[in-house]
Amino acid sequence: MSNNLLFDFTVDKSRKTVYINREFDAGLSLVWDAFTKQALLDQWLAPKPWSCKTKYMDFKVGGKRLYAMVSPEGQERWGIQEYTSITPKTNFKMYNAFSDEEGNPELPGSEWDHTFSEQNGRTKVSITIYNESLDRLERILDGFTQGMKMSLGNLEDLLATLSKK
Amino acid sequence: MRRDVFQAIADPTRRAIIALIALQAMTPNAIAENFNTTRQAVSKHLRILTECELVKQEQQGREIYYSLEIEKMKEIDNWLSQYRKIWETRFKQLDNVLSTIKKQKK
Numbered sequence: 019m020s021n022n023l024l025f026d027f028t029v030d031k032s033r034k035t036v037y038i039n040r041e042f043d044a045g046l047s048l049v050w051d052a053f054t055k056q057a058l059l060d061q062w063l064a065p066k067p068w069s070c071k072t073k074y075m076d077f078k079v080g081g082k083r084l085y086a087m088v089s090p091e092g093q094e095r096w097g098i099q100e101y102t103s104i105t106p107k108t109n110f111k112m113y114n115a116f117s118d119e120e121g122n123p124e125l126p127g128s129e130w131d132h133t134f135s136e137q138n139g140r141t142k143v144s145i146t147i148y149n150e151s152l153d154r155l156e157r158i159l160d161g162f163t164q165g166m167k168m169s170l171g172n173l174e175d176l177l178a179t180l181s182k183k
Numbered sequence: 184m185r186r187d188v189f190q191a192i193a194d195p196t197r198r199a200i201i202a203l204i205a206l207q208a209m210t211p212n213a214i215a216e217n218f219n220t221t222r223q224a225v226s227k228h229l230r231i232l233t234e235c236e237l238v239k240q241e242q243q244g245r246e247i248y249y250s251l252e253i254e255k256m257k258e259i260d261n262w263l264s265q266y267r268k269i270w271e272t273r274f275k276q277l278d279n280v281l282s283t284i285k286k287q288k289k
Binding site: 023025027029031032036038040042043044048049052058061062063064065066 | 192195198259263266267269270271272273274276277278279280281282284285
């Protein structure tokens with residue numbers, strides 16, 4: 019895997035915005051699909067050991083995606099996204115919020131903007147995430163890091179049990 | 184209700200207060216001298232910063248001095264860097280998905 023792919027991550031706290039730029043070693047069509055097709059999204063969106071499942075996804079303006087991040091213990095954290103603007107293979111925008119299993123949003127959420135461009139066979143994706151309240155980030159992290167600590171704890175228990183035998 | 188720390192630092196006056204007291208502990212009067220606002224307005228900003236635990240108060244004689252909670256500021260940077268790590272992990276996973284698909288197509 020090529021390691022010289024661009025990756026920028028900056029947070030402007032006063033604007034409550036996160037800016038992410040990342041290059042991928044693949045053509046525009048494929049990268050666009052990876053961000054906009056359910057089967058592909060579910061393969062990469064959850065940081066391992068979490069997994070991602072999508073209940074439904076309707077990628078069109080006004081359409082929604084209801085999905086869950088699933089912890090290694092099977093705990094589900096639901097979220098709902100609504101697509102607010104789509105320019106195929108160039109840009110899409112969405113509104114993202116925590117929700118319940120039925121997709122009832124917990125406001126406020128965050129506004130996401132994705133821009134795609136291809137150069138020399140590589141595709142650059144620029145993401146901006148505006149959070150009305152950046153405290154949401156803390157909630158996202160709490161969930162993931164607790165999940166990770168728990169799974170590491172389980173592993174320690176398992177190793178301790180096995181080494182006793 | 185828990186205060187939003189980012190709300191606290193979103194305000195330009197509060198950011199200026201943080202910059203001032205990062206250098207040395209100051210009394211509300213001394214802080215207010217640096218701004219074209221009322222002493223009450225500065226007190227309100229200090230109260231919000233205190234509620235967010237970004238500043239702490241210390242009584243010295245008859246005066247109250249405000250200083251910066253450096254640990255709390257570090258904490259914010261710390262969890263932002265964890266958020267960055269989540270994105271790194273995600274994108275590495277996406278690299279793998281993309282390279283698998285490209286191989287299948289060949």
